[in-house]
Amino acid sequence: MSLPESFQFTKEFEVGSFQVHPNGNIRMACLADLLQEIAWRHADSADFGRNLLETKQMWVLSRLEIKVEKFPKWGDRLQLFTGGRGAEKLFAFREFMVWDQDQQVVARAMSSWLLLHTETKRIQKPELVLPSELFDPRNAPAWQPEKLAVGGELSAQEEIQVRQSDLDLYHHVNNTSYIRWVENFLAEVSFFPKQISINYLSECLSGDQVILSLFEKDAEKFIEGKVGDKSVFVARVR
Structure with a gap:
């Protein structure tokens, strides 16, 4: 199945009553839960997910940016898309898009990940474990989560x-x-x-x-x- 915008993996979810604010809108943390879940499902499907523990490696989320256009509500059916968006230096990038039941974009997100050794906690090059067709190390996205500095x-x-x-x-x-x-x-x-x-x-x-x-x-x-x-x-x- 061809996915939009060169995304590589998709999964459907329904917003539950336990995931919303009193106003009925999904909580930002619960939306982030769904992004995390589809990221792991995609990684597991292509053998760079939980199987890395066998070689004492793990993914650590370093930065995340979520932009919501319209908050889904309790009972809404969502289709989430995700895909690798290249790598740069020690970061591997993953993008997300969320559709509502009318195939309208309600949220987008971009994330950057680090590959760590589970015991030494040393950062490793992501291309050691990532399939190049999903995370081309020669390409990095224009949209990258920023390094933040507190102000105000x-x-x-x-x-x-x-x-x-x-x-x-x-x-x-x-x-x-x-x-x-x-x-x-x-x-x-x-x-x-x-x-x-x-x-x-x-x-x-x-x-x-x-x-x-x-x-x-x-x-x-x-x-x-x-x-x-x-x-x-x-x-x-x-």
């Missing part, structure tokens, strides 16, 4: 503790848990973003105390998460 005035702070439900298969905080923290933090000031860019800077573990800080600059808001003096993520929302 500090306007709010909150301290949270990493719980068991925040963790992934590697016992680190799941990348979508950070987005859920950001959503909950911003909801307290009645702000619901349509765009989020996030840089994952360092691992978080069960029991860590994370200080979330909100900085405001013009129409942008930045959220930084720190454990002690260590910055673990930075996000920008619009």
Whole structure:
């Protein structure tokens, strides 16, 4: 089957009641859950997913940018598309597109990934495991998630503790848990973003105390998460 815009993998989902805000719109973190799920399904289908654990390798999401045109609602049927978008230096890029049941684009996302050795945590070249027909190392996308720097005035702070439900298969905080923290933090000031860019800077573990800080600059808001003096993520929302 030919997929639009040179995407390489697709999967359908339906928005459940447990995935939406009280207003019926899907939560940004739950949309990110779907992106993560289709990324793993695609990687597993082409033998560069969970099988890498056999050679002590794993993918780590480094940066993610999500742009929502229209929030899907409870009961909406979605078709997600994903595909490799080349590599540059140590980053491998993956793009996503989300259709509603009328085949209208409701969201797009771009992500950059690092390949790590599970024991040494050393970064490895992605072309060692990626099929070149999916991730051409000679091509990198024009749209790449940005490296973020916090700016603006500090306007709010909150301290949270990493719980068991925040963790992934590697016992680190799941990348979508950070987005859920950001959503909950911003909801307290009645702000619901349509765009989020996030840089994952360092691992978080069960029991860590994370200080979330909100900085405001013009129409942008930045959220930084720190454990002690260590910055673990930075996000920008619009």
